[in-house]
Amino acid sequence: MAAVAAHATDAPPPVMSFAVMRNSHEAICAAIAEMDPMAADFAAKWEAYHRFLTVHMAIEDQAMFLLLEEISPGACKPLLSDQHAKDHV
Secondary structure (H helix, E strand, O other): OHHHHHHHHOOOOOOOHHHHHHHHHHHHHHHHHHHHHHHHHHHHHHHHHHHHHHHHHHHHHHHHHHHHHHHOOOOOHHHHOOOOOOOOO
């Protein structure tokens, strides 16, 4: 009988689901608070990146590729005609 009693006391305590949820919530809120300053900086850099990419593609698509094709017909069009269709803007 003593073995049964010892085994019963070795059982892990029951999981308190609300406590787990609350601790997780607090940890996530703390992480978000630390990331807030970085988020604004990231958003500005992401917007600048998209502006740069848009200008880059416009220069190539509307000038460079046309010029290269005019100078050397067929040299780049098959290779580059769909290049920017693959880019994500």
